Amino acid sequence: MNNSVFEPIEHELLAPAKIFVTGMESSHYHWHYDYEILVLLKGRLQVLCGPSPMLMEEGDIFLVNSKMVHGYRGDQENLCLFIQFPSNIFEHISGKGQQLFFYLNSVSKQFPPKGGYEILRRSACKTGLTVYRKDAAAYLAQNAAFYELMAGLAEGVQYDIRRYPRHTDSTAEGQLVAEIGAYIDANCGQQNLTESVSRHFGISEKSLYRYTKSFLGISPKEMIDTARVEKAKGFLRMSRKSISVIGGECGFTNEATFYRVFKKETGITPKEYRRGEGTGPVEKEIQGYLNFDKKEAEKLLHYYAEN
Template identity: 40%
Template sequence: MNSYIFETIDHGIKFPAKIFVTSIEQSSYHWHYDYELILVLKGSLSLKLWPDSCVMKEGDIVLVNSKVVHGLSETNENNICLIMQLKQELFEDRKDKNQNYQFYLNSVTDIVKPMVPYETFTRTAAEIGLQYYENSLTNYFRIQALLYTLVADIFQYTQYDIRQYADKNTTVEEADTLLRIIEYVEQNYYEDSITDSLCRYIGMSEKTLYRFLKSHTNLTLKELVISIKLEKTLHMLSKTDKPISVIAQECGFGTDKTFYRIFKNAFGMTPTEYRISGTIVEENKQVQGYIDYSKRDAIRLLKKYI
């Protein structure tokens, strides 16, 4: 299964989160079990929560919920971001571990406002980022405390939806089903009758499949197929000299006009502009386009939000 769809995250052994400051060029559509908190420290960043997108600017904070397909890319200005990938277990109810929470924390769209200013979350996130650069027993406990403070604030001050699972095995079974669906689509995305063949393969009705995908990825089958086709085109545009019309046909877009429209809507540029820009999609990186940033500059930027 290709890494651009499902990302496994190595948190290390110290904390239930992966914390880092980075400059992002491009992170193609992917999903993971972690909740991902993004704070833009400098510049701006295009965040795609398929099929929608928004531009995060300096000071914006967004929580990407568990198992939501998303992608990141740079705009016309450089960016520096604090990324926190929080293990799903941090958000479990000890009395009922069969619940899944979908939080509304997005300072860009600001559709569902939290009960406190967004600075409440940016300040705690920045403090975690600063503490992470120190390696002492005190900082170890400080980070643990701040992580749970952040989670508590998210629960207390943001609105959220709850999904109740039937039993503890349901999440495992559904995760396996989701992986099977994605693998099948990756291998058969070019089929005209993929809905019928996938329903037979997975043993679901079309309506059940629709509800399942929307619940777990916020995508319809059509949108999932398009996202996979787009990833194929990114590789071919950057790694081959094939004419764009040939790439459009081989990736199942039918006409050049359709391909150009869908591509520009997803990435903010035409296939030709993408090829000319020299942007490279590196296949072997689980998270593409994350560039390390110096400790000294990261600390300076983080202190602005304390």
């Protein structure tokens, strides 16, 4: 299965979770069996994870449940803490063949945890700091911090207990949406792409709209615009092609449309982006994860862990 659709997460032998800090430019729409806690340490990040897109700002914390289709778009230069951990970790609470579905989202604030979001953010950042330890007992400290965080989730965050069989169809539809996203990313230069997607996957345009709105909170047209802008960013950074040529190669019908959509997605024009305005150095690698200052990341983790 294409890794842009299903993301297998490998865990180290002695570590209870995969823990890392990174800058995030964008990610394909994808899903995984693991839960994923995200703390935004710096900047802003758009999260596409239905029923509507949301914009995370510094200090926000969000949990992606197992098998949820999601994607990320860096609204500006950012630093993110990710903690990914196996879906069976709460099996002693949920029971075999069932899962906990958590409602942890400091952006919507719909179901605030007991004691507030700050306690969980602090606990997550303490867990994140353990990756900087290099001593022999580092893995013990990581286990201690991680399970303290898990206890905080189980005791303080609202959740439902859901059976696996109930979500068989939902999971299949979610996988389809992720595959649709990967197809759009790979073919975003084509014209009439919505029609092409419908033909390729054998679904009506009405069903296509329902799936993408349900799982990602955006329409197929918005998915296509985002994919085209992401492709254009790469050309603007790494090639000397004219802006009009880049727009055409990325599927935009004319230069005016290219400018309008690009500015709507990024806040700046293609010409400003090429100059590096508001986006960091133009020589950054074209990838989902971006290079970052490790000392700054550690400093931010200390700040949130102690405040």
